[in-house]
Amino acid sequence: xxxxxxxxxxxxxxxxxxxxxxxxxxxxxxxxxxxxxxxxxxxxxxxxxxxxxxxxxxxxxxxxxxxxxxxxxxxxxxxxxxxxxxxxxxxxxxxxxxxxxxxxxxxxxxxxxxxxxxxxxxxxxxxxxxxxxxxxxxxxxxxxx
Amino acid sequence: xxxxxxxxxxxxxxxxxxxxxxxxxxxxxxxxxxxxxxxxxxxxxxxxxxxxxxxxxxxxxxxxxxxxxxxxxxxxxxxxxxxxxxxxxxxxxxxxxxxxxxxxxxxxxxxxxxxxxxxxxxxxxxxxxxxxxxxxxxxxxxxxx
Numbered sequence: 622x623x624x625x626x627x628x629x630x631x632x633x634x635x636x637x638x639x640x641x642x643x644x645x646x647x648x649x650x651x652x653x654x655x656x657x658x659x660x661x662x663x664x665x666x667x668x669x670x671x672x673x674x675x676x677x678x679x680x681x682x683x684x685x686x687x688x689x690x691x692x693x694x695x696x697x698x699x700x701x702x703x704x705x706x707x708x709x710x711x712x713x714x715x716x717x718x719x720x721x722x723x724x725x726x727x728x729x730x731x732x733x734x735x736x737x738x739x740x741x742x743x744x745x746x747x748x749x750x751x752x753x754x755x756x757x758x759x760x761x762x763x764x765x766x
Numbered sequence: 767x768x769x770x771x772x773x774x775x776x777x778x779x780x781x782x783x784x785x786x787x788x789x790x791x792x793x794x795x796x797x798x799x800x801x802x803x804x805x806x807x808x809x810x811x812x813x814x815x816x817x818x819x820x821x822x823x824x825x826x827x828x829x830x831x832x833x834x835x836x837x838x839x840x841x842x843x844x845x846x847x848x849x850x851x852x853x854x855x856x857x858x859x860x861x862x863x864x865x866x867x868x869x870x871x872x873x874x875x876x877x878x879x880x881x882x883x884x885x886x887x888x889x890x891x892x893x894x895x896x897x898x899x900x901x902x903x904x905x906x907x908x909x910x911x
Contacts, residue, residue, distance in 0.1 A: 738858050744824055
């Protein structure tokens with residue numbers, strides 16, 4: 622793996638009030654990334670970025686992630702065409718999470734829904750909750766992924 | 767720790783298309799939770815929930831988290847008063863991330879800003895990026911936390 626282009630995290634005060642981007646990668650070398658739809662504000666997906674993915678996303682304005690299951694860097698939409706153009710990027714107080722507002726082509730979710738968060742969890746009873754589907758498919762995942 | 771009230775995750779098909787909430791907790795027993803402002807859609811914070819926190823959040827409609835640094839269950843705002851009332855909860859395709867839309871009292875961030883994502887990362891140059899503060903404090907963290 623290429624060495625990280627980012628400086629190492631400093632003190633809590635540096636992380637929270639500083640002007641330098643010094644991401645606090647976890648023991649697997651990852652930060653969490655939340656992608657929201659720049660148009661609607663909906664959360665589209667939650668995924669992870671390693672230093673290379675974060676660096677490429679910043680440099681290109683296209684969303685890159687690190688797949689934990691495949692242990693591989695990937696550009697969102699590189700096979701499906703369902704890319705994400707980054708409109709704005711934010712970093713959180715302790716610099717271990719990134720928020721990107723994106724223009725999503727077609728859909729973020731491989732199941733065919735625009736957002737990965739297509740089911741609601743009813744509140745009030747923790748046990749035996751029955752999920753409710755709240756989003757229709759916008760493409761057929763059997764045809765195109 | 768109490769045993770999880772949730773059934774164990776099944777196949778990918780069950781996780782993605784099923785009606786049962788079977789969270790896929792990671793090796794630390796956690797799922798990622800994104801809290802957005804129900805009024806504005808802004809991402810307020812990213813945190814973690816263990817089975818107890820998720821179960822309490824669902825049962826009470828108030829946001830509970832698990833602090834990795836303190837290794838403790840906590841109700842958001844239990845000391846600061848800056849609670850989160852959950853308006854809606856969603857689960858993602860592989861059930862390892864939760865999205866809650868909340869009514870946030872005062873502010874989500876301990877630094878005094880409403881959102882933890884109060885700094886923008888400029889796009890275009892990965893190295894030496896200078897962060898921009900995009901949110902003012904709404905309370906003084908030296909006075910009230």
